[in-house]
Amino acid sequence: MIRLFLPDSPDLAKGVSIVLPPDPSRYLGAVMRKGPGDEILVFNGRDGEWLARIDAVGKKSVTLIADRRTRPQPQGQGPVLLVALIKRARLATIVEKATELGASKVQLLITHRSNSDHTNVERLTLIAREAAEQTERLDVPEILAPVKLDRLLDGLDYSAVFFGDEDSTHEDDKATLSMLKAVEGSDPDRAAILIGPEGGFDDDERQRLRALPNVHPVNLGPRILRADTAAISALTLFQAAAGDWT
Template identity: 65%
Template structure:
């Protein structure tokens, strides 16, 4: 069954509601998939669950859908925040795709002192997240937030717990670096948790000390090998979902 994400700006989904698809989605159904009147698709908006919809009009420029019935309710709760420093474009796009599959609720892009990129195409990342949600039967799309500096993100503190992947596993003072799995076992599902992944060059000493000085931060060890940023992000999200999230 073809699945489409419909903008959250539409009215709440209800039986009989009609939706006009945007030009790209209309072209996809009519020209690429060659659907016609009375064919059915599944749609979701991240708010009202998944609905079956019937094509009621198929034109050269627009396709109209009529909602039939809800096929799945919207799940409650939300996944963790993945805060990730900007890295090379292909690797960052891969992270966004896989983080969507793995249930991240929000993806916050960051710049750090060792970040080797100052900007990214956020609109393209949003498009990748939407496509990934459509393909994996997810009923929402993670919010992709434009890059902010690490210190600004930390100052806002819009989270309960920050799990910091520290590539340097040495001990500092009395705060030891815990294995990620052990740290997750102390994390409650109701908490708004952040998984923080640094840039390709790692965090510098000042950033690491600032992170370790926060009472809401748990420095974790990601194992005996140095992981690429995309590998670290995917591994951390996988363990999170297995221990705290919706894989339990």
């Protein structure tokens, strides 16, 4: 069944009328050829998932009537993914898979080795929205505009941050643990996963990360992973150990 994310809809309740914006109206009426009486599922990230019936199809808008709630809104939010900017196609893959894997937000980062300092956040938000609609997720992760890693670390506000550290040769006392072991007991709603750019963090960034008390270096396995593979692997391991897969 068709699912639509309607972030600007009124609060969903039985009998509520919803006038769709032009794009979803065109999709339902012109593309999918839906008409009065047809059923779809809708969600707004606040009120759970609702079965709605098409009430009217006009030239510029479609009107729905909410009928019944099919699923309540989950309470948990999931971890935040902090990820350095990489090539466009691979970054799009990260956003799509982070949505599927339950990340609550994706914060884009500019690091010393980033090969870009900007990206199309609107496009990435659309990718996240489509992934949520297709995978029965009841909210859509926020995609946050790029900030410099140094600025993020100045105001770090997570109970724990786990960053992929492929370099295990350090003189400090902070052990690099496996991801599964490091995240045991973590609060998934206050934790973040940090993934660097292709080529990894430079020495200054790595030293600063390892010096912060709530930042934990983790090992993602014996092979060097591309940034997109590392992000997907880290989120998968986190959800298996401390997230909504347990």
